Amino acid sequence: MSLQVKIEEREPGVYVVSPDGEVNTDTYLELENKVKGILGKAQALIFELKDMTYISSLGLSVFFRVKAALSEKGAKFLWVHPQPQIQKVFDVMKVLPDAMVASLEEADEYLDSFLDGVQRGEIDPKTPHDQGA
């Protein structure tokens, strides 16, 4: 029932957070504390969920808090590859459905377009868009 959290900077300001294991009553703070360490410098966070086997409501709270913190500063939150049982929990709880993308490549394409738009002044990062949360 342990949790390992790997964080990789995919490109400047874009981080991939990969929880491996269970995000439950015992481990949710470990995930939250690790993510807090990069929130200040993140323009986008992508949660790679292929190895996350379980999540409880305390774990869901971490996702909501991270999303709120990123939205406040106009950064993006995306997630990919949830296992079926996790997807079911997300569906039931209506967890940020607009933040799901099919692959890291799709996340890259979306974020490249988003960040280019912000740099050119064509996109206000704090305004909701049709993908990403």
Add this chain to the structure above:
Amino acid sequence: MLLERRLPNRLEHVNAFIKEALDHFGRLSLPQEDVFPIKLALEEALTNAMRHGNRLDPGLFVDVSVVLEGQRLVMKVKDEGAGFDFSKIPDPTQQDNKEKPNGRGVFLIKQLMNEVEFFDGGRGIKMIKFLECA
């Protein structure tokens, strides 16, 4: 009776109990699609009892039981707190409530279990899961 325990009101006991319960479920050869919701409902009920019911008071206890009745798994969790009005729990999927931390656990339990009822003024919750095979 599969399991009956009186847990000290400390969160580290939640997953220790769940691990013990999973060992029992393993002996029953429950399919994974049943184990996941049962495990999640147990964690939510126990965590709610300790955090919201007993308000993390380390001097209190939570009683939990897991009983197999034919094809039904009946789980009861009861705290020693003041109770609560379960009709006032907000729907966490509504836009206005999505950022609020309360209500997600009970909502999940209701979605994952076949029957849910509260008793003893909201101090207790009874959860029933119909099993695919037992």
